Amino acid sequence: GGIGKTTLARHVYHNSKVKAKFDIMIWIYVSANFDEVKITQAILEQIPDCEYKNTKNLTVLQRGIKKYLTKRFLLVLDDIWEESEGRWGKLLAPLRCTEVKGNVILVTTRKLSVANVTSKTEAHINLSGMNEEIFLRFFKQCIFGDENCGCHNKLMKIAKQTAAKLKGNPLAAKSVGTLLRRNIDEINWRKILDSDEWKFENGMDSIVPALMLSYNHLPYHLQLLFSYCALFPE
Template sequence: MGGIGKTTLAQIVYNDARVKEEFDVQAWVCVSDDFDILRITQAVYASITSETCVITELDLLQVKLKEALARKKFLIVHDDVWNENYNDWDRLRRPFGFGARGSKILVTTRNEVVATVMGTLPMYHLNHISEEDGWLLFAKHAFKNAHALGTEHPDLANIGRKIVKKCNGLPLAAKSLGGLLRTELNMEEWEKILESELWEFSEQESSILPALWLSYHYLPSHLKSCFACCSIFPKDYNFTKSELVLLWLAEDLLQPKKNKMVEDVGEDYFNNLVSRSFFQQSSSPHNESSITKHDLIYSECSFTMHDLMNDLANESSISVSL
């Protein structure tokens, strides 16, 4: 399922110090809907060599990649793969056969057919997280004092546990709703989330998780418009804070405030959306700084949207335009 934590788990493995010691080179590629063999190969080559890839002829590029991987033990992650065509995969993997023994390719996908086509080992199915783990994740994002885990606000904690139960073990849902309620200590607002009719949406009515619709529905209007503007980004697109703030500025979406520069207003909007889990730090291996650091770090990192958040942005942009 989307939002169950496939990419997050792969990223934890990819960045683990023991894994880094085990392999000579690593590469991470966000594949998504567009299984463009040239683009994917360019991304792997650039990651392996730490050079910008300007080669546009696939056969030549695969020769270069084969040379770069020859006799090296590598780990390559293909994240969010949808393509079921074995011939495409067979063509893409040609250079990978020249690495050292023990090289690995890790694939994340929602499609078991993809896993069967690309895999040589049994697939690993992620289970939903337990209700207690969902609560711990929700509480971490919902309460400023994460160590207290809601004991400072027992009435809210009681409602929060009921909300988590409706998240059905999906980490992204628990995280996004926890971020939504982080600054809200009014019990009535928490009850609105719990009793919302949006929980009743079926897959036929909307492909968006109800929890994500709730996260968007209860955004302030100015943040709704800014988030909907992100629908112009393709899936897995990496952007920086300054890039997005300039886009909002060009679209006249930033509301001026006294004694505050409009760019600073945009930064506040951006940080607010990050805290609510609408944006997440890119899974690129070149961006490992923690988003829990000072806000200044945000401007130095690239960000992306979870593919379900990208779907939400597209749906919300339609509703905003209507």
């Protein structure tokens, strides 16, 4: 996560040339809680002049899709985790029945397996990390802001080593950059560079250790607040 998938999708969604091609624009944030009924309800809620029965019956809701989604649409499903081809097919069934041509469904996901299920006929776009040189400039900006960092030669060596661990991930750069900015001190920076959290990197997801570092450096009362918030559904 944090590589910029949602940001890129939002740029596409709000682009004036894109908007001109569609009569209906729908954005649904899905996340790990894939629920065909809730997603279908959310789609209906964003269709202009749509009057549908407030029900949890998927068949009834899908009839509403067929009835009201009669113009060309762009549907963005953001942050999909569901890998089941059957559940994906069930969700899309009424969307495939529309007689209007030129509809687009744009999916963002961090999982290649999901991309393969959701885009069997269309090529998917794999976002990689930022260019190394550009990323380092961005990381410096996250740490120092507009301040000239030329007087921090020793610290910049540590910053470069830390940046390499972030693998071009902009959200990781913001997270760790903010952490370094709080205490511009060589001992503190080396402690972060040598932290055990870097061992928890999950494949290509470089955001995990960065978020763990941020969490572990929070005051204890804020850590408790995070734990409390985890009790509530997204």
